[in-house]
Structures are given as C-alpha cells and as structure tokens.
Amino acid sequence: MKYKTVLFDFDGTLMDTSRGILYCAKRTIEDMGFELPDDMTLRKFIGPPLKLSFVNVCGMSDEQAAKAVQHYRERYAEEGMLEADIYPGMEKLLQNLGNSGVTCAVASVKMEKIVRKTLAHFDLTGYFDAICGAPEDINIKGKEAIVKEAVSRTNSSPEDCILIGDSDYDAKGAQAAGIDFCAVLWGFGFSRMEDAAKFTCRYIADDVSLLERFLLK
Template structure:
C-alpha cells in the first residue's frame, strides 16, 4: 500500500451532501433577511467553514454570520443532514482499503456530531478508525487542526498519511499539517485538473475507480 493511513474529507469527497446544505443555506439566508445569491455562489457553502461562507457569499458581518451558523445548524440537524448520497464506488473502496490493512479516518470541517450521525445513518461508521470534525465553536477558519487531530487519533505518523479532498481548504490543510494530499474532481471545489494543479498534490483523481487504482495498486 502507498499509505498506511488515508484521511477522507466528508462533503464532496465521501458524500454528496449538496441537497441538504443548499436547502439549509437558502432557508437561513432568507430567514435572516438577506438576498439569496445565485446557484454558483450558493455552491460555495459546500466544503468551507460555514461562517466564512456567510461572510464571503452574503456579506454578513461577524455577529450576523455567527447567528447564521447557529440558525443553519438547527435546520441542518432537523432535516438537512440526511439529504445526502454516498458517491458510487466509495463504499467498495473503503471496504477494500480496510481489507488491505489501511487505516481510514474522516477529517471534516463539518461539526463532528453531525458527521457521526450521518455516517451512522448510512451504515458507514465501521469503515473508519477515527471520525474527526469541527467542534461546536463557529469560528473555525481552516482544516489544519482537524487533519492533525485525525493523524493523532489514528496513532499515525504524518509521513504515512494521505488526505483525500475536493477543495483548496483540503489542500492547504494537508500541507500545513505536513501530510500528502490527493485531489478529487467529483466534489464541489476542484472541477478540472487545472484547479487542483495549483496546489501540491500527490495525485489527482477524476473519479472513484481512479482513486482506487492509485491507493491500492
């Protein structure tokens, strides 16, 4: 195996969570009296820390964005978190990695308790040795700390680890934490090779079968 430990981003990498995220983002923005942005702008809510998205996409100030995050999380816990689908072939890949002795973990900027509930609902929990997400604090700004926590919880060494993710937040978090990064193009961040190639990538996977070949062969 190329890596002893593989960390997976959640939104846009393991699961297509767009339906729930976009519904809750629109509902929150409307409830707080802001104009709902176009679809292209709304997609920026998938992946990055929520507070940064409310500030960057909607122009909210710090206090407004903090309130928006809390409002969003209430709606997401009620309905949005289960409006998701695991990407085709991903469960097969996780099973193959486990059978090959690879340690798998989740590293997400989504609240950890929500990640755990969603994985449990879809029957995916047992594939992971660690599930690491954001704390209750709404002020998380990046992914480095979460990646480091995932490395620690799996008792791994940084040089043995790879983070698989779909966005610049993942790429920057992996680099800051001192581990390798593999970009994927099926999520909501990188849409083409050129987007991912701007960052330090060990590999760029166009689809799940391509990622499986890279990790297992």
C-alpha cells in the first residue's frame, strides 16, 4: 500500500451533490436579486468555499455574499442536502481500503454538520475514521486547515497521507498541508487531464477503478 491514510474530498469526489447545490444556488441568487449565470458558470459553485463563489461568480459584495451564504445554508439544509448520489464504485473502494487496513477520512469545505448528516443518510459514516468539514465561519477561503485537521484526527503523519480531490482547491490545500495529492476527473473541478496536470499530483484518475488500482496495488 502506498498510503496508510486516504483523505477524500466530498463534493465531486465521494458524492455527486450537484442537484442540491445547483438548485439552492439558483434560488439564492434569484432571491438576492442577481442575474442567474449560465449553467456551466453555475457549476463553479461546486467545490470552492461558498462565500467566494457568490463573490467571484455573481459579483456580490462581501456583505451581500455573507447574506447569500446564510440564505443558501438554510435552503440547502431543508431542500438540497439529500439530493445527492455516491459515485459508482466508490462504496466498494471504501470497503476495500478498510479491509486492507487503510484509514479513511473526509476533508471538505462544506459545513461539517451537513457532511455528517449526508453520509449518515447514505449509510456511509462507518467507512471513515474522521469526518472533517468547515466550521460555521463563512469566511473560509481554502482547505489547508481542514486537511491538517483530518490528518490530526486520524493520528496520521503527513508523509503517510494523500488527499483525493477534484479541484484546484483540493490540490492547493494538500500542498499547503504538506501531503500528497491525487486528482480525479469525474467531479466538477478538473475536467481534463491537462487541468489537473498543472498541479503536483501523484496520480490522476479517470475513474474509480483506476483510483483503486493506484491506492491498493
């Protein structure tokens, strides 16, 4: 085994949460009185910290974005949280990692309580030794602290860990936290091999079976 501890990003890596995220983002943008971006641009809401998306995608001020985050979170907890699917083959991968003695954890910029509720709903909690997400603070701008927290909660050494993720936020968070990174192309950040190759990746996986081969063989 290459790594003793495998950290997984949540949105776009473990689960396809696009239905709930995009629905709630659209409703929030409309309620805030801003023009809806096109569908491709709207997908930029999946992955990065939420407040940054309202600023960067919609052009909201800091104050407007803060209000939008609160509005989104309320709607998402009521209507969007469970509009998700685990990616095909992912649960089997988690089973195989656990059976091989690998410690698994989640490291996400989504609020931790939402990640926990979603995983519990889909009966996935038991695969993880730690579930680390964002605190209530809406001003989070990156993933470094969350990755470090996941390493700490699993009692792991950075050199034994790798983060699996689908975006530049994941790649930058892993690098800043001093751990290896593996990019996946089935999510919403990296759509091409060339996009992921701009970052330091130990591996770039087109599908879950290739990710499993990299991690366990």
